[in-house]
Amino acid sequence: xxxxxxxxxxxxxxxxxxxxxxxxxxxxxxxxxxxxxxxxxxxxxxxxxxxxxxxxxxxxxxxxxxxxxxxxxxxxxxxxxxxxxxxxxxxxxxxxxxxxxxxxxxxxxxxxxxxxxxxxxxxxxxxxxxxxxxxxxxxxxxxxxxxxxxxxxxxxxxxxxxxxxxxxxxxxxxxxxxxxxxxxxxxxxxxxxxxxxxxxxxxxxxxxxxxxxxxxxxxxxxxxxxxxxxxxxxxxxxxxxxxxxxxxxxxxxxxxxxxxxxxxxxxxxxxxxxxxxxxxxxxxxxxxxxxxxxxxxxxxxxxxxxxxxxxxxxxxxxxxxxxxxxxxxxxxxxxxxxxxxxxxxxxxxxxxxxxxxxxxxxxxxxxxxxxxxxxxxxxxxxxxxxxxxxxxxxxxxxxxxxxxxxxxxxxxxxxxxxxxxxxxxxxxxxxxxxxxxxxxxxxxxxxxxxxxxxxxxxxxxxxxxxxxxxxxxxxxxxxxxxxxxxxxx
Numbered sequence: 001x002x003x004x005x006x007x008x009x010x011x012x013x014x015x016x017x018x019x020x021x022x023x024x025x026x027x028x029x030x031x032x033x034x035x036x037x038x039x040x041x042x043x044x045x046x047x048x049x050x051x052x053x054x055x056x057x058x059x060x061x062x063x064x065x066x067x068x069x070x071x072x073x074x075x076x077x078x079x080x081x082x083x084x085x086x087x088x089x090x091x092x093x094x095x096x097x098x099x100x101x102x103x104x105x106x107x108x109x110x111x112x113x114x115x116x117x118x119x120x121x122x123x124x125x126x127x128x129x130x131x132x133x134x135x136x137x138x139x140x141x142x143x144x145x146x147x148x149x150x151x152x153x154x155x156x157x158x159x160x161x162x163x164x165x166x167x168x169x170x171x172x173x174x175x176x177x178x179x180x181x182x183x184x185x186x187x188x189x190x191x192x193x194x195x196x197x198x199x200x201x202x203x204x205x206x207x208x209x210x211x212x213x214x215x216x217x218x219x220x221x222x223x224x225x226x227x228x229x230x231x232x233x234x235x236x237x238x239x240x241x242x243x244x245x246x247x248x249x250x251x252x253x254x255x256x257x258x259x260x261x262x263x264x265x266x267x268x269x270x271x272x273x274x275x276x277x278x279x280x281x282x283x284x285x286x287x288x289x290x291x292x293x294x295x296x297x298x299x300x301x302x303x304x305x306x307x308x309x310x311x312x313x314x315x316x317x318x319x320x321x322x323x324x325x326x327x328x329x330x331x332x333x334x335x336x337x338x339x340x341x342x343x344x345x346x347x348x349x350x351x352x353x354x355x356x357x358x359x360x361x362x363x364x365x366x367x368x369x370x371x372x373x374x375x376x377x378x379x380x381x382x383x384x385x386x387x388x389x390x391x392x393x394x395x396x397x398x399x400x401x402x403x404x405x406x407x408x409x410x411x412x413x414x415x416x417x418x419x420x421x422x423x424x425x426x427x428x429x430x431x432x433x434x435x436x437x438x439x440x441x442x443x444x445x446x447x448x449x450x451x452x453x454x455x456x457x458x459x460x461x462x463x464x465x466x467x468x469x470x471x472x473x474x475x476x477x478x479x480x481x482x483x484x485x486x487x488x489x
Contacts, residue, residue: 012305013377023118023456026300030454033301037196037448038203040296046443049295054439060432067426068143076146078422085405085417090144091255092397093427096280097137097434098178098252099273099393102245103281104130105185108192109241112234118309120452121302125292126285127189128445132437133284134182136430141174170255177251181244188237194220194230195451249277256400262343263404266331272324276393279317279363282310283389288438290383292447301448304377311376314389318367321396325364339409347403351416355395355402362392 010025024033071078081088104126111119142151154175198220201213220226250270257269286307293302332340347356366388375381407414441447 009299009304011377012303013308013373021305022458023121023303023305024301024453025303028300028457029459030457033448033453033457034199034450036297036301037446037450038200040442040447041200041444042203042205047295050439050443054436057432057435057439060429061436062429062432063425064139064429064432067422067429068139070422071143071426072148076144078420080417080419080423082415082417084408084413084415085402087144087401087405088417089419089423089427090140092394092401093430094137094140094144095252095255095273095397096394097133097140097430099249099277099280100284101130101133101137101181101185101281102249102274102277103285104128104133105181105188105241105245106278106281107285108188109238110245112238113242117456118306120449120456121306122285122289122310123452124189124193124449125289125447126281127185127192128438128441128447129281129284129288130185131182131189132434132441134178134185135437136434137178138182139430139433141171170251170258173251173254177244177248181248184237184241184244188234188241191230191233191237192449192452193446194218195222196446196449198222199450200446245278246274249273256404261404261408262337262339263347263400266328268324268327268331272321272328275317275320275324276363276396279314279321280389280393282314282317283386283393286310286314286382286386287390290379290386292442296442296447298448301453307379307382308373308376311370311382311385314385315367315370318363318370318389322364325360343404343407346407347399350403350407352399352403352406355399359392359395359399362388363396366392 012021012023012025015021028036079088079090104123107119107126108123112123141154142148145151145154154172194217197213198217201210201217204210204213250273253269253273256264257266259265289302290307293299329344332344335341347353366385369375369381369385402417406417
């Protein structure tokens, strides 16, 4: 796994009304796309940067294991939670990681149903990101309950004592929603990867690789029947995954919305949380793919057009999130509820004012840079905005959880929340788990959906025998198809 030779950045963001802009730039054909993606996995050499990143990620993963072990041994008293603020970093991190996983399903399922061809270069990495983010999210409800060995109470488990969980608890709804989301996401990711796994199987020179990829590819031969069944299964899973984009984070928002607490008890939370999750998810996709395309030599497959389109989604969802922030204040004022009005004034001017300012700057102000096309195609500006959004979305959950719990109805029950070193190290450890999984994914599995990328190339239109290629021509210039035909003859 070595760094690919430097390839110059090709600007394919110019719109010509006479022809569709190319989604794959450079002098690429089916064979070159296959070689570029497979060489990342097949190269026996391991790049030093990848090893350094893996070592750092595994170190933080070890910190996560140590912090969870220490927590189970000592109890939740090692956290900063106290009497008024019973929800601390655990729930903040849970909601944050569930939100990160939303962009993968959106890119893969919804854009697939709407036949948005630009998704093909980024959907595989986004789907993998979804799965790893949900893995990180699943840790925190289990350790948040205080007695992880009793976490099976979260499931509808008719034990010998005849006890059933409380189905009125939103924590139980999270189990069903996130569990279903994770299952469908894994299936969707795996089914879409089967043709590419078969390609790695056929190219493998090592017996063990051939066996491993052969088992994972499930006997794929690329026949017409296999492609037909694959397309049907992929479409069904996309249709199942689409409602989950709206339902999962809506259910997560019910953790707050069903409570009779000022700042939480509001009907705007479900759409607000869904928009925020897509917002944060796309920011994480950009954070991951910009370095990946540079170090792995994928600039001609993950192009500036993909970056610009994701920036447009980021800008749009930023406007929705900013609007939701303002509607919260309007609702508090219009309700004439003094407790509700105090809660939002406390967020803006109270002891956690610094967190609110960070949230507003990162989520509302910084993304306004993306109104300019020059900024949308500037990778440094894009990376800055994406990192701001990642930070801002975590602070959004911090503001929602802590400010409402620390100061509620009675001043006599107020209390400040201060995270401990264990809280901070557990959060950092969850990033270690996420990046460790993602780095291993880049090394051992195809990071680009080769079979889908080929459908948006000019050769797919020219090769009538390619079953998925009809009508998917994306030429560079009018009449380019004639040149290609002559070349093939």
